[in-house]
Amino acid sequence: MTMQPAPQDQSIIMRTKDVGKTFGRFVALKDISAEFRHGAITSIIGPNGAGKSTYFNLLSGAFAPSSGTILFEGRDVTGLAQHKFAHLGIAKSFQITNVFPLLTTHENIRVSLQALVSRFDIFRPRTRLSELDDEAEALLERVGLAGHRHRLAGSLAHGEQRALEVGMALASHPRLLLLDEPTAGMSPEETRTMMDLIVRLAEERTVILVEHKMKLVMGISDRLLVLHHGELLAEGTPDDIRRNETVKRVYLGQREH
Amino acid sequence: MATDLAFEATRQPSPLLLWATRHRVALASLFLLLFPLVMPFKALAVMILIYGLYALGFNLLFGYLGLLSFGHSALFGAGAYLCGIAIVHFGWPWYLAIGLGLLAGMVVALVIGALAIRTRGIYFAMVTMALSQCVYYLFYQAVDLTGGENGLRGVNLKTVNLLGFEVDFLNPLSRYYIICGFVIAALWVLSRILASPFGAVIEAVRENEARARASGYDVMLVRLLTFVLSGAFCGLAGALLALHLSTVPIETMHYETSGLAVMMCLLGGMGTFFGPFIGAAIFLLLENLVSVWTSHWQLFVGLAFMVCVLFFPRGIWGTLMERMKA
Amino acid sequence: MAGLTLDLIGLQLFAGVALGAVYVLLAIGLSLIFGMLTVVNFAHGAFYMLGAYVGLWLMAHGGNFWLCLVLVPLVVGGIGLAVERVLIRPLYGRGIDYPLLLTFGLSYIIVELVRITFGKAGFPFDTPEVLQGAVDIGVGFFPLYRLFVIAATAVILFGLWLFLERTSFGLIIRAGARDPLIVRVLGVNVSKVWLIVFGMGTAIAAFAGLLAAPLQGVIPEMGGTILAEAFVVTVVGGMGSLLGAVLAGILVGVVVSMTSLFAPEMAKVAIFALMALVLLIRPQGFFGRAGLMS
Numbered sequence: 001m002t003m004q005p006a007p008q009d010q011s012i013i014m015r016t017k018d019v020g021k022t023f024g025r026f027v028a029l030k031d032i033s034a035e036f037r038h039g040a041i042t043s044i045i046g047p048n049g050a051g052k053s054t055y056f057n058l059l060s061g062a063f064a065p066s067s068g069t070i071l072f073e074g075r076d077v078t079g080l081a082q083h084k085f086a087h088l089g090i091a092k093s094f095q096i097t098n099v100f101p102l103l104t105t106h107e108n109i110r111v112s113l114q115a116l117v118s119r120f121d122i123f124r125p126r127t128r129l130s131e132l133d134d135e136a137e138a139l140l141e142r143v144g145l146a147g148h149r150h151r152l153a154g155s156l157a158h159g160e161q162r163a164l165e166v167g168m169a170l171a172s173h174p175r176l177l178l179l180d181e182p183t184a185g186m187s188p189e190e191t192r193t194m195m196d197l198i199v200r201l202a203e204e205r206t207v208i209l210v211e212h213k214m215k216l217v218m219g220i221s222d223r224l225l226v227l228h229h230g231e232l233l234a235e236g237t238p239d240d241i242r243r244n245e246t247v248k249r250v251y252l253g254q255r256e257h
Numbered sequence: 258m259a260t261d262l263a264f265e266a267t268r269q270p271s272p273l274l275l276w277a278t279r280h281r282v283a284l285a286s287l288f289l290l291l292f293p294l295v296m297p298f299k300a301l302a303v304m305i306l307i308y309g310l311y312a313l314g315f316n317l318l319f320g321y322l323g324l325l326s327f328g329h330s331a332l333f334g335a336g337a338y339l340c341g342i343a344i345v346h347f348g349w350p351w352y353l354a355i356g357l358g359l360l361a362g363m364v365v366a367l368v369i370g371a372l373a374i375r376t377r378g379i380y381f382a383m384v385t386m387a388l389s390q391c392v393y394y395l396f397y398q399a400v401d402l403t404g405g406e407n408g409l410r411g412v413n414l415k416t417v418n419l420l421g422f423e424v425d426f427l428n429p430l431s432r433y434y435i436i437c438g439f440v441i442a443a444l445w446v447l448s449r450i451l452a453s454p455f456g457a458v459i460e461a462v463r464e465n466e467a468r469a470r471a472s473g474y475d476v477m478l479v480r481l482l483t484f485v486l487s488g489a490f491c492g493l494a495g496a497l498l499a500l501h502l503s504t505v506p507i508e509t510m511h512y513e514t515s516g517l518a519v520m521m522c523l524l525g526g527m528g529t530f531f532g533p534f535i536g537a538a539i540f541l542l543l544e545n546l547v548s549v550w551t552s553h554w555q556l557f558v559g560l561a562f563m564v565c566v567l568f569f570p571r572g573i574w575g576t577l578m579e580r581m582k583a
Numbered sequence: 584m585a586g587l588t589l590d591l592i593g594l595q596l597f598a599g600v601a602l603g604a605v606y607v608l609l610a611i612g613l614s615l616i617f618g619m620l621t622v623v624n625f626a627h628g629a630f631y632m633l634g635a636y637v638g639l640w641l642m643a644h645g646g647n648f649w650l651c652l653v654l655v656p657l658v659v660g661g662i663g664l665a666v667e668r669v670l671i672r673p674l675y676g677r678g679i680d681y682p683l684l685l686t687f688g689l690s691y692i693i694v695e696l697v698r699i700t701f702g703k704a705g706f707p708f709d710t711p712e713v714l715q716g717a718v719d720i721g722v723g724f725f726p727l728y729r730l731f732v733i734a735a736t737a738v739i740l741f742g743l744w745l746f747l748e749r750t751s752f753g754l755i756i757r758a759g760a761r762d763p764l765i766v767r768v769l770g771v772n773v774s775k776v777w778l779i780v781f782g783m784g785t786a787i788a789a790f791a792g793l794l795a796a797p798l799q800g801v802i803p804e805m806g807g808t809i810l811a812e813a814f815v816v817t818v819v820g821g822m823g824s825l826l827g828a829v830l831a832g833i834l835v836g837v838v839v840s841m842t843s844l845f846a847p848e849m850a851k852v853a854i855f856a857l858m859a860l861v862l863l864i865r866p867q868g869f870f871g872r873a874g875l876m877s
Binding site: 384 | 621623625670673674677679680681683684685687688689691692694695696698699807808810811812814815817818822848849851852855856858859862863866867
């Protein structure tokens with residue numbers, strides 16, 4: 001795994017200001033202010049229960065923060081409905097694989113592509129949108145599933161389903177790709193493939209990852225955000241984080257994966 | 258529903274099934290056109306057409322989108338009443354009255370849907386049931402227009418002027434074919450909808466709502482649109498019912514009629530193209546046969562329904578379709 | 584004149600609370616069953632009706648009303664237990680709509696069985712002698728029986744509260760209603776919990792049916808109409824919330840009662856207008872969890 005060269009474009013693609021989230025009386029996140037650089041791979045790490053998934057869900061629009069604001073490319077997207085995110089250029093994959101199980105892999109990607117093109121057309125036969133077929137094939141190749149065109153997504157192996165999800169995320173031509181624990185449940189082989197894919201994808205867009213396997217992301221990330229107990233513990237380059245005493249202390253208590 | 262199916266590794270339906278799907282409208286139409294030749298009771302055949310169409314509308318929402326509504330009696334009833342009212346109180350010609358019925362189904366679906374989709378899917382059944390009961394009470398109270406408890410009478414249509422030909426609507430066979438014309442048109446429209454890009458969206462939302470949303474689909478709007486389209490079919494069916502019975506009984510709006518749609522659809526096969534008609538046929542035939550011996554045929558229907566829920570969730574036609582895929 | 588109107592309003596309010604009491608009992612049963620099993624019980628009205636008919640039968644066979652109050656929930660609750668065990672349990676893995684569909688089919692069968700056994704026409708249900716007559720409650724004379732209905736409901740609610748707050752089983756129900764997964768992870772026998780909760784819910788529904796019987800008589804269709812109204816209460820109060828069920832039930836009862844005073848034909852429609860309002864402003868109901876919305 002090679003280090004990403006320092007991104008030329010230093011502008012900020014996403015920013016959260018004092019973002020917090022409470023569920024009932026449980027405070028999941030408190031005052032998280034962070035900036036995500038355009039073109040970089042930023043990983044959000046932290047022990048289990050740190051609030052990574054909650055933060056991810058806020059960034060990806062699954063729900064609105066209880067407090068604070070979220071800005072995407074300078075635009076306030078706080079509380080925006082989930083389905084609008086894809087149209088803004090933000091795509092996500094889920095922590096637990098979320099595909100359309102009874103559709104084929106080809107159909108999975110095709111319907112994801114369709115979202116940007118035609119959502120309420122009830123008259124024309126969908127076969128007329130043949131350009132979607134071609135693009136779907138291209139995306140399938142991109143994520144390494146070209147041979148599995150007709151297989152039902154529900155019957156794919158775990159790693160393949162994950163790859164399919166990335167393909168579906170790419171369908172909306174995102175400038176920002178959010179991946180929630182993309183290697184969860186994968187074999188070392190599958191993990192390597194996924195990591196390579198992510199690095200390749202990051203060449204053309206910004207990637208934000210959530211991972212709890214620290215070692216995995218150290219090698220590919222440009223920046224890291226460390227969360228702990230719902231708060232931002234540390235932020236910086238992998239070297240900064242490696243040298244950070246507080247982070248070491250927090251992780252020393254946990255087993256490193 | 259996705260959860261109860263075993264996964265085949267690939268989707269490679271037999272060439273026969275593929276061909277049948279591509280020509281589903283033609284095949285269904287052929288069946289329906291030939292049906293009265295094997296069915297001795299023409300009036301029953303017409304009821305099967307009408308209730309089959311009603312179940313078809315319901316199937317779009319439940320079988321294809323996966324959204325269970327118990328309020329379809331309001332759509333069906335609104336179609337029936339508005340068509341009847343147009344003819345009885347305003348003297349409209351039959352074709353405009355039918356159009357009004359269709360529109361009424363859509364409008365009622367829009368209002369009920371707009372309120373009901375604001376809740377989570379599980380509550381949709383509950384909320385639609387309650388709202389359709391409200392519509393029932395409203396129509397019950399509007400005695401001047403609807404006849405209240407006694408229903409709307411005098412929806413009389415004697416002859417139908419089709420492109421210059423005077424067709425006798427009172428003749429059971431010609432009545433069947435006129436109504437069949439509407440049903441075939443509806444089947445064609447349904448087929449178009451299912452094959453359209455929106456049809457793909459309906460599938461996606463049924464399969465995985467969260468993923469559909471993340472991909473950029475406004476799930477609430479998808480539900481609402483599907484509900485309104487469903488209302489169009491049900492409204493049309495209601496209008497045809499009014500013309501066929503020459504009355505609109507208040508029971509048309511009752512929640513039990515919503516239950517009918519559910520039962521016919523499940524018996525026949527949800528999510529299949531022709532299942533609803535098979536379900537309507539089975540239901541109405543059972544009703545006719547069983548009620549010869551006993552007035553408690555509802556018990557048998559209820560039992561048959563429960564057996565299907567427990568053991569044959571894909572219904573009779575649906576199970577057949579599954580066998581053909583294997 | 585003004586004094587008379589105030590008194591009348593007061594009386595109507597009380598009548599509303601009495602009506603609301605029945606709604607409360609039904610909504611609580613629905614919420615309990617939904618909260619624990621995630622099943623919308625479309626047979627709830629049928630169990631309500633069954634309670635009334637079982638009571639009728641017991642009374643006709645020499646029982647007294649007080650005995651009925653105990654036996655009816657036991658008998659019908661027992662039927663509920665059997666239903667959950669035999670019919671609903673097999674469907675749990677299948678998808679959220681199947682148990683609902685089953686309860687719907689069940690309601691059809693229950694209603695038809697009652698029609699076969701007791702006939703299609705309804706029966707009046709005599710108010711027990713001890714509870715006949717009216718009592719001066721300050722704003723006028725109010726039927727004693729309706730006061731009894733309010734009191735009986737309060738007793739049930741109190742008993743339920745004790746059960747939920749003070750027993751370990753009640754704790755499990757509360758925990759399960761909050762987070763079904765946790766309960767399973769903790770190793771609790773969830774099947775047994777569901778079984779008992781369903782039995783409880785149907786028993787309470789039957790009790791409500793028995794209470795309502797002297798007020799409106801019994802007919803096989805009584806379950807269907809009240810089911811829609813019970814749904815309104817749960818939507819307004821928030822599905823899964825017992826406090827919501829209580830408050831919304833009383834509110835709906837009062838709305839019906841007060842509307843009957845001014846515009847009787849709109850009384851039933853008024854509650855649906857209330858539901859529509861709640862759906863527009865706060866779709867999860869007053870006490871429903873925000874997560875109950877899509």
